[in-house]
Amino acid sequence: MVRTPLTPWERQRGERFGSLLRQARGERSMVEIAAAAGVSAETLRKIETGRAPTPAFFTVAALAAALEMSLDELAGACSKGADGRAQALPV
Amino acid sequence: MVRTPLTPWERQRGERFGSLLRQARGERSMVEIAAAAGVSAETLRKIETGRAPTPAFFTVAALAAALEMSLDELAGACSKGADGRAQALPV
């Protein structure tokens, strides 16, 4: 095995991550944010829907800048469960 | 064109990004930091040397946590030139 396939946990984390972005987007359209971040609308959609669970760092950074949110908060929120409790990382 | 190849600018940004990580690592070994972040040492090496110029977001987040550095500062530092001046993003 050369590259570990994404675990279910990572996919769930991707879904939570996408939900946060969608929530932060609010009323604004996908194309608007995607254009502001310099990524394609399809990419933004895949990230928001969790179909791209581990996006590139600078892609996320650009989106966060377009949405005016903190990367640290974003990463912190995704390491916690939906109920807000801290979630253990897989070994 | 299906996926845009990385531009020279993006590769240079990756080199700066890696330099920052290596600098932050200091005396500690690659394996130590990689193990703490939960990634392979080779991956950390590629990121540090700039051969993986656009690493995954959660990979960077884990490394930043292991190095105790801020993601926002990291992203901000990479959007600036080596001299510290702000650098224009590509269109």
Next chain:
DNA sequence: TCTTATACCGGTATTAGTATCACGGGCATG
């Protein structure tokens, strides 16, 4: 009703990130 805009979905193509394997350099110890 017809058009338009937005978002979702499936498929496809291509590049890039990540992990495993194998190798060489430095350094200590026998």
Next chain:
DNA sequence: CATGCCCGTGATACTAATACCGGTATAAGA
């Protein structure tokens, strides 16, 4: 000098991210 150990590196394999295309559904407006 030989041996083993740790670190970093090069090559290779495989999966995932990104982008483009076409189609579909829904809602708003002319």
